[in-house]
Amino acid sequence: MTALLLILVPLIGGLVTFFVKQESQAKLWSFVVSLVTLAAMSVNLLMHDEAGRSFTAEWLPMLGSSFALQMDGASTLLCFLTSLCYPIIFSSTWKSSYASPNSFYGLMLLAQAGITGVFLAADGLLFYFFWELALIPVYFLCSKWGGEKRIAVTFKFFIYTFIGSLLMLVGLLYMYYQTADASFSMQSLYAVKLTGEQQSWLFWLFFVAFAVKMPVFPFHTWQPDTYEQSPTAVTMVLSALMVKMGLFAVIRWLLPLFPDAAVQYDNIVIGLSVIGMIYASILAMQQDDIKRLIAYSSIAHIGLMSAALFVNNESGLQGAMIQLFSHGVNVLGMWIVIELIERRFGTRKMSELGGLAQKAPGLTILLVIVALANVALPLTNAFIGEFLMFNGLFKFNIWYAAVGGLSVILSAIYSLRMIQKVFYGNENILTATGADINWVEKASLAVIVVAIFVMGVYPKPVFELTTDTVTLILGVFK
């Protein structure tokens, strides 16, 4: 039942929001909706309500497709992430006001429904459905409320991902006709036995779709522009949650469906990912716009995750699992800070900022913590993930680990550069005007900080949660 609620609540809530014309009410309403979702999710987690984690209903019998939702470890984790992030997003962007707020918040909630659906879908066609559904609201959000280059940029992003997903659809169709009982259900798709040659081209059809979404070098060029142009609230959704769609899709669909191809091409994928890590880190050092910097650093982190997914050993996979969550939380924190800075000082250019530490110590401290989590300092959540992932990568091939490890240094360089340029040094005319953050913003950041440390010190629960997924994947590789 929870599974269904997680989709229905935001969906219906979102549709209702369109009719809540008054801004403050729209905000309040959408915030409440997101809280309800969170509550549903947390209850399920606390109750260990296994039964509630799957749901099946008749949908398109003639297509052998049913409305089947199912939470395994990874998806539970990600659903929790989604339902956790939304209230934070809403509360942290409480101050910023948008033209026609009702449609803005409505679309946000619809996006949540779509994303959650992707994490839950246990039916190929349904998965594709949600995959697109998550995209449409985001498209409108970015193009309507974004920066001045928004239309072109968002459009590029849309078509880029759309091509990818259509290719995936073709692959899905082909798989469908290979199934014994002509069904899209995950089980029967898993059961399909494919020849190596079939696997190898199907693998690429799927991989491109996911690679664009993640994004993996060299499919990443849409990402910095989109992050830069879209309103920060949407950027949070994009990079904290939508990015995970690609990775999760790899976990739930790509690897179990085409294990042989995954092994066959692991060097290409991991190679691309590792190149991406270094490449993006180097680019991050060049950026002046904080948003672009975070965008590139996020590409680097994703690169590590996508590499870890293909190393085919438990350490790497577990690391990737926990990092799915950690990266979401950390990057969300980053965006919140940026949002706060931009709202206060009206710019994201590091060259124009500086000396914020005097005006906004609270903000500074929180940013430093998040940034340190971003560079995977021990006792922060990211460290656990990166340690395990690098270990997995090392097991796979020493040199990948060594080269990829350079990104650890580079990330330190650009993160500290950002901290210094924005917060240290003397304040200038622009930054002299600022004020520190209020308690709401503090609270929403505090949640993140707490999450960072709790998971960094005691990750055990997450591991227990995701073990089943990991064993599943390792199982298919046997």
Added chain:
Amino acid sequence: MSITEILFWFLCALALGGALMMVTSKNPVYSVLWLVVVFFAISGHYILLNAQFLAVVNIIVYAGAIMVLFLFVIMLMNMNADNEPQKNKWLKIAGAVAGGSLMLVFVAALRQTETLQAQQVNMGGEAGLIKVLGKTLFTDYVLPFEISSVLFLSAMVGAVVIGKKGD
């Protein structure tokens, strides 16, 4: 060479020649008249093939009605040779070539079956007689027969709507 063969060849020559003249002649009126010649030749063929009914209908409907209609229109617009300026030469040549190659392709496709050479066409038989045709027309083909009235209706309505002066 029997009389029919002579006739056949003569009609063929007449049809093709007429067709070519129709296409090439400058003056529309001449083209119409040449086309009439072609129709007569074809009717001749029908007779040779013992399809008298069609031969007659062909004369009446085509040569008689349709062509006269054409003539009227041409007269009405009092067109004559010179008021058709030269068309772009290349397009002309291209058109001729295209038509020719279409012909070639057909022939090439068809001549590869030798056995067709032997396949004779029966000059006799009463399939073409009005009695037989009439019977089938009003039994098996009653639906198309009736439905073609709709066709005529729409054509009529159209002609009126389009041709009606004033509005």
Added chain:
Amino acid sequence: MNLILISAIWGIVMMFSGLFLKSKSSAKTVALIGSIALLIGNFFDLSGKMIINSNFNGMLQYERFGLLFLTVLVLALIMYILLSGKDVEAVGNHPFEYFALIFFVMSGAGLVALFNNLLILFIGIEIISIPLYILTGSDKRNLKGNEAALKYFLMGSFSTGIMLMGIAFLYGATGSFQLEQLMLQPQEDYKIFMLIGIVMIMVALAFKVSAAPFHFWTPDVYDGAPTVFTSFMATIVKAAVFIGFVNLFANAFGNKTGNWQMTVAIITTLTLFIGNITAVYQQSVKRMLAYSSIAQAGFMMFAVFAINDMAKQGLLLYAAAYCFATIGIFAVLVKMKDYTFDGFNGLAKKQPLVALVLTVCLLSLAGIPLTAGFFAKYFVLAAAVKTGTYLWLVIFAVVMAAVSVYYYFRVIQAMYFKEGEGQEMLITVPFKALLVTVAAVVILLGVYPSLLLNWLTLF
């Protein structure tokens, strides 16, 4: 059969009511009644209760598929009359005659949907075409209209010639016009006739559905014709011809798949490519829709390409999705002065509801999930994948679908994201209601296509 009769008769009724009813505005009402009569008649067709229950010595065959397809067409027609009836009256001085012609076209569509004999196909196509020539030119003062009419007519009758040549060769091969006869293997010497015949008839039908490289008439005619009739041509007529296309290839050449599939594949590829790519650069929305209709035809060609039940269901769904969406868009377009993309700037502020409906329709045409368009494309592509061959064709198609997103979304961007004050247009409340219905249908079919497809197996 009922449908054919009723539509023929109602055509005449329309003509005569033109004599007695002086007020132009009553034409719409009469037509509406007629179309509802059609629906009822078709319903009885489906349930096997016919005025004349005969297949006329195998001239017709009452396949569920064909009949259901006609239902879709009739529903589309009703929606069309409801949305654009007023505009039809506005075109010229002969509203009743226009509607009469439309009804004649419907009877032709009936023939094409149910034919079992090439003669019926031929006559059906002609009955569809001739009224269209006239409707195209119905706005007599408009030179563009005249030009379009003449172009359409000349090329149309040319294609008729091609089709007849094809039919003649098919007859030469088998000695019959009955589809089941054509199904039989011709004797060795005549195989070549069969081949030539198939190609030529394919070309002729490709022309009618405006598939490349026989599509050239489409943009000019759709652009030149009065917009209401463009809407009619682009939707109902095109769908009608397609059902004929599929019926012919399913019931006459279905067993000979392979040697003509390649040809269809080529035509499909060309159509998708030219239709989508050319649409990208258009400045006028009307002309863009003309090209998009070519592109959509490319997708429907998949149904012809993969002759199987999936394909038939797909075509059915596609026709419904495509017709409703396009009719909706045109209905709005007719009301606008400025057909360029910039004409749509800022429409969302001026007419939020209209803009929303347009968006839904455009999304459907682009084949985005949750709209009927997605399942339409899904089915036809699935049918093609099912054949297991020509996967490159499917991949090419999806890439082209992505291209199509480009020009459909240009309109959405103009409406929602571009600055500008949307242009004046008179939108009545009932009209809005109808638009909403269209959108609702599109979305309903998009979420639960079985609604429509279950009818194939019902009764």
Added chain:
Amino acid sequence: MKSIIDLVYLVPLFPLIGFLINGLGRKNLSKSLSGIIGSGVILASFVVSLLIFNETRAEGFIATTVNLFEFINVAGLNIPFAFQVDQLSALFLLIITGVGFLIHVYSTSYMHEEEPHHYARYFSFLNLFVFSMLLLVLGANYLIMFIGWEGVGLCSYLLIGYWFKNTEYGNAARKAFVMNRIGDLGFLLGLFFIIQQFGSLTYTEVFSQAEGMFKGDAIIVVITLLLFVGATGKSAQIPLYTWLPDAMAGPTPVSALIHAATMVTAGIYMIARSNILYTLAPVSQTVVAVVGLATAILAATIALKQNDIKKVLAYSTVSQLGYMFLGLGVGAYTGAVFHVMTHAFFKALLFLGAGSVIHAMHHEQDIRKMGGLAKKLPTTHWTFLAGCIAIAGIPPFSGFFSKDEILVHAFAANPVYYVIGLAGALMTAFYMFRLYAMTFRGTFRGTHEQEHHLHESPWQMTMPLIVLAVLAIVAGFVGIPELFAADAHKLEHYLAPVFKASTEIAETHHVEHSTEYILLAVSITLIVLSILYALNRFSKKPETGEAEGFGKVLANKWYVDELYNSIVTKPLNGLGAFTNRFIEKSGIDGIVNGVGKSVQWGGRQLRLMQSGQVGSYVLWMVLGILILFVITITILK
């Protein structure tokens, strides 16, 4: 039975609490309060450490592991969050908390000019540092050590950049952190190798397995070298030492605590901890020794020409660390640890003394502007002198014993080591007394108003000085070589269990007592001579101008920073700019956009087919028919 050992987690816990209180309540706490909290927590953990130390001194005490909770348990790799208490860690606990406490006390007065919330921030950072340092030494496996390892790096970053308004300091802080990170990467890779080889990171398991392996095993060499890379970063050895002198940007007590007494010794601790591995890898041992020696000499030479009081001390630190690594390299683990301890005392003493001077001189750090402070700041002067003598290695001051032990072992391993080491020792003596002389001897060279304000520091500052001075003098007696008294080397005896395994494996080259006497005599005489030379040279006519000639090279630290800048930093930025401009924008993104553009272009071109001419339309159709015919009939027939 419940021994104090089980409460070991209290030791890091107290500083953590202090950090949280000071950090969260920094707005509301008064200066004195946060000062008291800051120092109090350290005192508390010092007390606990003392008790623990007592336990460990008991005869036949065996190392005990205290499991706190399960940290990571994945893929058969079980890493508990556990502390290991044995002689080594206990000793370090004492040093860290003891010296740490003194420095906290010192800071309460040194930082009194700061605003309250900055003051609290300072103490919270200091506590956090102590916390991570304690994690580092207490961890029962390499991962916990790594946590502390990175933690201290972070804290040094925070404390160096404590005065964040100054961009220079910010850069210094970044430099420190990044250089540490480079080392950390090596360390991390080392850990992965260990995991791969031993399937665990827990000391006991790793070492017990390692003992089974034969000497000079390649994998162990790789592991030890990688770990050593980490050590070079943390303990400022070639090539990663350049951050330490810049780190003097931080407040002086910080330099005393982090960059002299504790953090920089992390590398030493790590190697001493994994001594068995190094003993099994002679190659790595040589590398360690050579690098240490080279660093010792290089830093000493640079220190000769520095004029910033703190810079001199910084380079002396680097050079002393070099000695410790030399000791480790030649297998004198006890000696190294011993030197760590003594060095902690006198180096902290020296820094705090310098701080007191700077404090008195109103943040003047250039020794050329000082002189003759002896009578103005008596306490500082005497304590500082004690420190100088200790570091110079004059018996019976502590420095003598520890350094001597290292040098003797070096001689045993390879006389060349000894010679170079001795040269370094001479330079040390020389520049230390140059520093001493220019600061305290001669006449005052500062401004009048500076001279007017000269005054001895308050008790919070002098008290630690005195305590440390005493320690610096007497600490040596825990390690009297048996040369003088049979098994009087208490420390060695105490630490023996830790190094038991390696002492068994390592072949011991014994040095004759006679030789030792000679060595001692030589070294002491030389050192004394250099001290006397330095004293009278710089007391009389101190060098006030800029150095020239070779001296300039030394004054500019052999231009190493410039070198790094031109071979690493600049190329990296260049690469970044290039990538951004050409590969990203024009390259990849160019291709992506190019596809879109080409589609539009194609649209423009294809439109032209639609010429509007019926003739051409029909022509196209006919051509289409022809082509289809040809295909169908020829190809598919």
Added chain:
Amino acid sequence: MPINYYIILAVALFSIGVAGVLTRRNAIIIFMCIELMLNAVNLLLVAFSKMHYANAVAINPSAIAGTEAQLFVFFIMVVAAAEVSVGLAIIVMMYRNIHSVDVNFLNRLKH
């Protein structure tokens, strides 16, 4: 007569018609060429009908075959007549407006 002769003849006429459509620009003449094409088809159909008749009688002397083809021809004529009426109407309308039947003047609609 061998069937080939008729086929060739018909095809030839058809091709001439096509060539005419391509080469002429007078709408009326183009239209006449199309009529020529239709007649070619008629001829072909009749020829085929007789061919199949011949095949039929070869098996069973009293068989009746090939009627439907001739009926088809009949219907083609019917349709042709209808088309002509509409077509000429359109052409006349065109002529009324631009006083020419030259298809090259039809170029308002393009691209």
